[in-house]
Each structure stands twice: as C-alpha cells, then as structure tokens.
Amino acid sequence: MAKPFFRSNIPLHSTFTIRVSGSGDLDAQAFVASGSLRLADLSTVSWIDLELRAGVALRLDVPGTYDGAIDLNFARQSTARVQMQVVKPDGSKFVYDESVTGTGLAAISILLVTQDQ
Numbered sequence: 132m133a134k135p136f137f138r139s140n141i142p143l144h145s146t147f148t149i150r151v152s153g154s155g156d157l158d159a160q161a162f163v164a165s166g167s168l169r170l171a172d173l174s175t176v177s178w179i180d181l182e183l184r185a186g187v188a189l190r191l192d193v194p195g196t197y198d199g200a201i202d203l204n205f206a207r208q209s210t211a212r213v214q215m216q217v218v219k220p221d222g223s224k225f226v227y228d229e230s231v232t233g234t235g236l237a238a239i240s241i242l243l244v245t246q247d248q
Contacts, residue, residue: 135240136215136227143194143247150186150214161209165202168241171195197243205234213239
C-alpha cells in the first residue's frame with residue numbers, strides 16, 4: 132500500500148491536483164484508477180480513470196476537511212504513478228509523487244485540512 136497524502140494548515144483558495152499515469156505502452160498499463168473526495172461542504176466529487184489520467188484540479192475554497200482516496204485496480208502486475216499536489220495562493224507547493232506496483236487492489240488515502248489564513 133502506498134503512503135497517504137496528508138497535509139494540514141492549507142490556506143484557502145489553494146488548488147489540489149491529481150494525475151495518474153502508467154509506464155510503457157498501453158498493454159503494460161494493466162490498471163484502472165478511480166477516486167473520490169468528500170469536500171469540506173460535505174458534497175463529494177468522483178473521478179474515473181480517463182479523468183485521472185488526463186489530470187484533474189480542484190480549488191479548495193471552503194475551510195475544513197477534504198478526505199477521500201484514489202483506488203487502483205490492477206489486472207496483472209504493473210505500475211501506476213500517482214502525482215498529487217497542493218499549490219498554495221503564494222505559489223508554493225506540497226507535492227506527492229508515488230509509484231505503486233501491484234496486482235489486485237491498492238488505495239491511497241487523501242486527507243487535506245484547509246483554514247482561513
């Protein structure tokens with residue numbers, strides 16, 4: 132299991148991005164990614180494989196806790212690279228870059244806590 136992405140004291144109006152990619156040709160990328168994030172206002176956003184491979188971005192405009200997970204379903208041994216980051220309004224970043232190799236299921240937990248600065 133990959134390490135979780137946990138950050139606190141994130142300033143409001145930061146941007147959270149996620150991108151999942153594989154290595155080699157498409158036959159070597161034997162996984163499907165999906166994900167969801169419960170927002171601070173208690174609504175939920177979900178992403179499918181195609182969206183995560185293209186990359187998604189979400190503004191963190193409400194103070195509170197954002198939590199969710201990226202799920203990886205491997206059909207056979209392969210590697211998925213998961214890149215996440217929080218870009219703060221001043222341009223500085225919290226970066227997550229993890230490669231997960233496996234078969235079966237793997238999950239990466241996400242916990243982000245924003246606050247009004």
